[in-house]
Amino acid sequence: MTTPWAQRYALRTHSMSSSAIRELLKLTQQPDIISFAGGLPAPELFPIEEMKTACDVVLSEMGARALQYSTTEGYAPLREMLARHMARYGIKVDVDNIVITSGSQQALDLIGKLLINSGDRILTENPSYLGAIQAFTAYQAQYVTVPIDDDGLQVAQLEAALRTGPKFMYILPNFQNPTGVTLSLTRRYDLIALAEEYGIPIVEDDPYGQLRFEGEHLKPLVTLDAEYEGCEGNGSYTGNVIYTSTFSKTLAPGLRLGWIVAPKDVVSKLVQMKQGTDLHTSSFDQMVAYEVARGGFLDKHVRDIREVYRRRRDLMLQTMEETFPAEVRWTRPQGGLFLWVTTPESINTTELLKEAIQQKVAFVPGHSFHPTGGGHNTLRLNFSNASEDMIVDGIRRMSVALKQQLAPQSLVFPVH
């Protein structure tokens, strides 16, 4: 049923993409389907007992403060802890460079709200994170894309895209969503130099950087930029990068807690935007998360998550090796939550999904992750959420679906 409202918002939603992730999340709720579709963390690792203790401490000792209105920037002890925590990953900034957001999805929305005017071009990797595309498209963004390979963004192809004058580049350097690939250190240096040369800023989205299973941590773009600009380590970052991360993959997504690191003048504008958007993020959740995370628990917990996800990734890769048709290729991520599958061109993965659902397994077709179209023979698999048994069963079901689709069609549907 439509109401007289439809005509009133026609303009504002004309370019919103169909809500692919959301419709697929509904599928994952069917109990007999093994879903590799969502980007869900493993719920059995949620720190439930620590949350109980933290809620009790926060409510007993600071209850009135936790339940009252608070400042838009976020809970100061949490921001101070984040400054210390990020320093261990090479990001050395002041507490004034940090604003707490309602998940990193809100970080992307606030960045879009601050920077994007109707028709502005945003440069993204191809494919890129669907939630970012949704966030930016709400502000009527257009897209220019640069392909990726096993070393991430193909920086050699960047200049042509930069010459189109994008408002900013949106980059996921670590275990990228959806492909799982990581931007090499050489390319990071090249990217920072080109950003400076063309005067195009970078939005660095890093939800998974702490979840590296093997190999060496690579310096974040915000750190390399601070070194390049000569403003590192002095707590007054004034560079070219807005960095965002989240507690969703290390504590719990249900709390909706993320953060932005940016130059102080940008933080001040983002805070002004956030005030009009939701006043502030739940003070209770911020204080509880601080109580859970502090005193070394977060680092220990992240190590536990890495170990479980590494085993799941290994098992998924091994089962794919054993069962997938030879024509199918896939990435081998060094961390994160996802890997990326490329099928022969003859397969359309949206059609494959229908077959997969028959086999009681689900994934996300790759097409939606391509802001400028394409990717019909690609798909994303999540390895963090399913148990080891389900990973083996689910991948076997996937391989049945793949073989069905690769079987000569004339045998199944006679041409007529």
Next chain:
Amino acid sequence: MTTPWAQRYALRTHSMSSSAIRELLKLTQQPDIISFAGGLPAPELFPIEEMKTACDVVLSEMGARALQYSTTEGYAPLREMLARHMARYGIKVDVDNIVITSGSQQALDLIGKLLINSGDRILTENPSYLGAIQAFTAYQAQYVTVPIDDDGLQVAQLEAALRTGPKFMYILPNFQNPTGVTLSLTRRYDLIALAEEYGIPIVEDDPYGQLRFEGEHLKPLVTLDAEYEGCEGNGSYTGNVIYTSTFSKTLAPGLRLGWIVAPKDVVSKLVQMKQGTDLHTSSFDQMVAYEVARGGFLDKHVRDIREVYRRRRDLMLQTMEETFPAEVRWTRPQGGLFLWVTTPESINTTELLKEAIQQKVAFVPGHSFHPTGGGHNTLRLNFSNASEDMIVDGIRRMSVALKQQLAPQSLVFPVH
């Protein structure tokens, strides 16, 4: 210090108002100042023990669900409870007419994001809620205003404003922020008829409607509109009003929980907007709020809040009668959190605030609540947050400041 970013967001923030509420909230944190500035509920009424129990129940029985990603619409049992709860205030809608938001501030942001295009005119009461003006201005709204009196919006003056073609009307019918006045039932009927005649929808903001201390509950605009449109009571509201309310004034603002009631096609678009904005509101906070509120606690708790706030209002009004200069006038709200003071034209209340801070008392100057300017001799007082002793002391300090400002200036500062 500014960075190269400044030029990049120049356009997006050129019309953002200065952050008056935020700067003033900082003042309220000075411990020796009695603040009537914020819109803060009484923290001593927060249901801290009930929250503790609820956190324990939620984490013990549904921990993995509370900490995981969830659906954008919100926690179904909470939405069902809201449908039942609102029915007792005359709003009879389906659960599908309801979306949970991160406070009603986010409701205003999502409505702005859905409906406002750059340069669109929004019709507001004059004065109106500063947070709404901030939310809408972020989407480059312009304003057309209609004055209010003790019966709320002067509907007799509405038609001229409607002829300018506003995108929607933003109305606070109950114990309006900032003035505390309530729209009379006669005017509500007239407003609904004019909205229909001119085809201009209404955004009804009702954070305080449950906090009526005396007199009869008046039907909300969404209810009158459903009656007018003949779609009431059948659970398929298709009318002309988007209604929003919040748990901030009845449970706790720190949880950032509000909701929107709208026709189902509008809800579906708002959900799409919200997904790109923050995926969903904290599942943990939603489930905890449901556990606290259910089983009749919310109704009982609201009765307790009404009783405390009524006493505080009475004491504030009585102390004002006893101490304020005769030239000063004020409203006598039947509920809510605020009252509104009009001083003689000779006083500029921003100047008065400086004097008041000397006297260790704070309020919000009325100017910022006027989207199209004016109101230099008005101010807002909050009576919900301060204890009874503080109300008496603070109002006495206010009267000292007022008398200072009203004293013949030549005696204080010789003309030279």
